[in-house]
Amino acid sequence: MIDSMQKIAPCKWCHKQMPILQHKAHTAVCDMVDTSLPKFRPVKETSQPIPKDIPNRSTFSCPFCGEANLDTNGMVKHCNENHASESSNVVCPICSSMPWGDTSQRSVDFMQHLNLRHKFSYDTYADFSLDDDQMLERALQASLQDV
Ligand SMILES: [Zn+2]
Numbered sequence: 741m742i743d744s745m746q747k748i749a750p751c752k753w754c755h756k757q758m759p760i761l762q763h764k765a766h767t768a769v770c771d772m773v774d775t776s777l778p779k780f781r782p783v784k785e786t787s788q789p790i791p792k793d794i795p796n797r798s799t800f801s802c803p804f805c806g807e808a809n810l811d812t813n814g815m816v817k818h819c820n821e822n823h824a825s826e827s828s829n830v831v832c833p834i835c836s837s838m839p840w841g842d843t844s845q846r847s848v849d850f851m852q853h854l855n856l857r858h859k860f861s862y863d864t865y866a867d868f869s870l871d872d873d874q875m876l877e878r879a880l881q882a883s884l885q886d887v
């Protein structure tokens with residue numbers, strides 16, 4: 741998601757391009773401002789925009805025993821070591837944490853799913869230079885090859 745404050749837009753008076761964030765400050769000094777309008781009173785910026793581009797490197801809890809703070813690789817390792825013969829239908833915590841995840845969709849064979857889909861890390865699998873739509877498309881393609 742693009743932070744609207746980071747967008748470039750022209751000053752409505754002099755049409756100079758600048759980040760929207762600077763519009764208020766600029767309007768106070770802009771030569772072209774129509775002074776017949778009520779005078780603009782600059783308001784001090786009270787808060788910085790919260791960064792929205794923090795990478796989402798979540799950890800997961802084991803759906804079988806609840807062991808927490810497992811990353812994707814840790815989850816695969818943990819489940820193969822502890823739950824290799826487990827056959828309960830559980831929701832894949834890795835998939836359900838993805839933007840396209842369906843939290844109600846249970847894997848028929850979670851262990852098989854885990855080993856097929858998550859044996860490699862999403863951190864290396866996901867190309868973070870792709871935008872969300874491309875990521876989604878890739879994930880959907882990958883899920884079509886799922887068992
Ligand atoms: Zn201006």
Ligand SMILES: [Zn+2]
Nearest residue numbers: 802804805807
């Ligand atoms: Zn476990």
Ligand SMILES: [Zn+2]
Nearest residue numbers: 832834835857
């Ligand atoms: Zn999964």
